[in-house]
Amino acid sequence: MxxxxxxxxxxxxxxxxxxxxxxxxxxxxxxxxxxxxxxxxxxxxxxxxxxxxxxxxxxxxxxxxxxxxxxxxxxxxxxxxxxxxxxxxxxxxxxxxxxxxxxxxxxxxxxxxxxxxHQAPKIGARSILLSAAPGETHDFGLHYVALAFERAGYAVDLRTGADEAELMSALVMHRYDLVGLSLSAQCLLDRLTLFIGSVRNRDKTRDVLFLVGGNAFVSCPEYAACVGADFLATDPDTAVFLAQLRLGSHAGREQALAR
Missing domain, CATH: 1.25.40 (Serine Threonine Protein Phosphatase 5, Tetratricopeptide repeat)
Structure with a gap:
């Protein structure tokens, strides 16, 4: 033993x-x-x-x-x-x-x-779609992330067991401020890269920010940039903190472009 x-x-x-x-x-x-x-x-x-x-x-x-x-x-x-x-x-x-x-x-x-x-999010609250990355089966940590974002006042859409088609359909049907994807298996990095790239190529979804986390990125944080994510978080509280920072600056860019 x-x-x-x-x-x-x-x-x-x-x-x-x-x-x-x-x-x-x-x-x-x-x-x-x-x-x-x-x-x-x-x-x-x-x-x-x-x-x-x-x-x-x-x-x-x-x-x-x-x-x-x-x-x-x-x-x-x-x-x-x-x-x-x-x-x-x-x-x-x-x-x-x-x-x-x-x-x-x-x-x-x-x-x-x-x-x-659970507290219903306020009207106009930020929204996040949370899911395991396509093909990933480990989704336990996502429940912690969902609770952290709910406590911060976000409208959270947690989907477990979703594939590329379901996630893409959700992104087309609803406007999310942020998409959070968790990945443990590094063998699925290429699949995640292709999915994020396909989202970026659609007019209705190209502006959404991507947050990634999970064991696949813990030892190699540089993988986050390789798959096309906007930022990486290693725990729920950090995810919320970084989301607040990134969404604030993202909103500023959107307003500047609209002028």
Missing amino acids: SDTAHRIHAVRPNGRSADYLRQIGAKRPFAPLLPIDEVMIAAFTETLRAPGFWACERSVDILRDRLQPRQTIQDAVFSPAARLAGAYWSSDVWSFLDVTVAVSRLKRLLAQEARQN
Whole structure:
């Protein structure tokens, strides 16, 4: 077993994880609420593959009480749980099926958070189309990006499993300020380049800005320019910040050209 796996086992709680978290929740009226720690994250991560989705939801409710000021459940619980699930898989602690079930449930929890915290965008709000790049199957991180843009007041159109034809149809039918595409597999870079190029060649879509992110660009940021993107972001908050900067300057150019 690898060093990572040994460290993982060191923080895993004894007994059933859901029971461990229920015991923490039961202490709430009588003890101060301690910050979320590694053992709590490990317990929550275990519930993601346990029978019954209700255990995941109950665990989220328990951990939500322990959020610190300005923390979100996504950043404090879901993100570290996703990283831990990946570590379990790479260290042969979990099977591929375990990870698949866990990621599916995390997506479901993220969707619930989005529905509960959803606020209709204001009239005239900036809009963004978010999708995995054509051919890409990994779209978990897009849910975090969508939540970040919604919190910033954007009208978000999140599409999972969309191909070139669906994305192009959406771009022709609706006017988006920004398109965000995520890519993990570098073997799909040429396909993404062709898609962005085809969008640029259409009169109705040539002015849209392209944001890219994902593992394909982490080690080689220069790939963002190669595929024709306007900018690259490595995390949701940075994506929103850069979008605000780029859209502001883009609007200025449009106004200048209109004069």
